Amino acid sequence: MVITIKNPDISDNIKTSLSQDYTSGTNLDVDSSTSFVNGNYILVGEPGLEKSEITNLTATPGSATTLTIGALSYSHSKGTPVYYLGWDKYELLYKTTSSGSWTAYGSMPTTLKYDAISTEYRDTTATSTYSWKYRYYSTEKSAYSDYSDAISASGWSKKSVGYMVRQIRKTVSDPDSKVITDTEIIRYLNDAQSIIYSLYDRWWFLYKKGTVIDSVASQRNYNLPSDFGRMSRVNFRYINGSEDTTYNIKPISNIEFEYQARNNNAGDSDSISFYTIYPGDTDNESGYLYLYPAPETAGLDIIPWYYSVMTDLDSYGDETPVPIPSMLEDYAISQIMNIKKEDSKADRYDKIFREQIELLKLMQRKQVGAGRRLWEYKGSNPDSRLYGRSIGGNDNDREKYW
Helix, strand or coil: CEEEEECCCCCCCCEEEECCCECCCCEEEECCCCCCCCCCEEEECCCCCCCCEEEEECCCCCECCEEEECCCCCCECCCCEEEEECCCEEEEEEECCCCCCCEECCCCCEECCCCCCEEEEECCCCCCCCEEEEEEEECCCCEECCCCCCEECCCCCCCEHHHHHHHHHHHHCCCCCCCCCHHHHHHHHHHHHHHHHHHCCCCHHHEEECCCEECCCCCCEEECCCCEEEEEEEEEEEEECCEEEEEECEECCHHHHHHHCCCCCCCCCCCCCEEEEECCCCCCCCCEEEEECCCCCCCCEEEEEEEECCCCCCCCCCECCCCCCHHHHHHHHHHHHHHCCCHHHHHHHHHHHHHHHHHHHHHHHHHHCCCCCCCCCCCCCHHHHHCCCCCCCCHHHHHHHC
């Protein structure tokens, strides 16, 4: 089994270039040694190119144009780039089953291979039940990075960033990141998600049952979840004595809610009638769910059903909720082809992306369903059947009012 460790992106790191050819020794003549200090690890050469190699500064730069280093293995010509490395090693862990514990391979951390785009580790004993994760290590700072997403033996799923990036690179013929970085590709994937979300904020694949919120006695407002986009409905589970009823709370506008809640001396009640949504603030950007009346009892279930936002794709293990992930790839490919000045290919992939959006719309109608009648009779007092609960058998109400 070959495990691929993606080398860190160093394109934005501190950088200089050789001002003279290097053949041997412990001195590098560079355009500028500014910002380099004793103990830094550096890469001499472009990432992914043969003979690019890591060394470290063994002393404070002797001049503004000289670096004192550990001797290099290869000769390097004038103009060769020199990058500061935040991470020079990696630690790879494995587990043999999904329920197993993580174990680091021996001789870890070990050196990253910057003469390729990725570092490979081979495990001849691994089976299809194995999974892996890794993190980077800085010898200079004696510090580790966060762990990567776990990688299974079967590889990334088709909805994952890792899979999509690999497919995009194959299509645009850029396996070595000479045209575009992974970071830029991921930005295009997020742009595609944003376009899809901007067209419709109630896609069926974003619909979800939220985590149950516990009521707090005398409290009307509750934080909405971090991925909240648009509310569908809110259930309230009332439990008292022999009654255990879950029902829909009626949604009303902010103005209507403020009218209903105008009596500041109104008492609390577990017969929740209305809810409304208020926008977020610095304390909770997602917004707030307000109930009326305020619950009387703590610990009752408030259950939001909502459409989530498209969460950003940040790491290789992140998965898009879009059911046709290839459309994100097509959008990214169209943008990359624009960069490469291949206009006809850029237009073709952009057209495919737009066609797939239309396909999503057709799938939406199939999933949600469309009414076949102009109107439908719902009987008398339909709100009373759709929202609220019957109070006839409620022990608490009997105690209070009878």
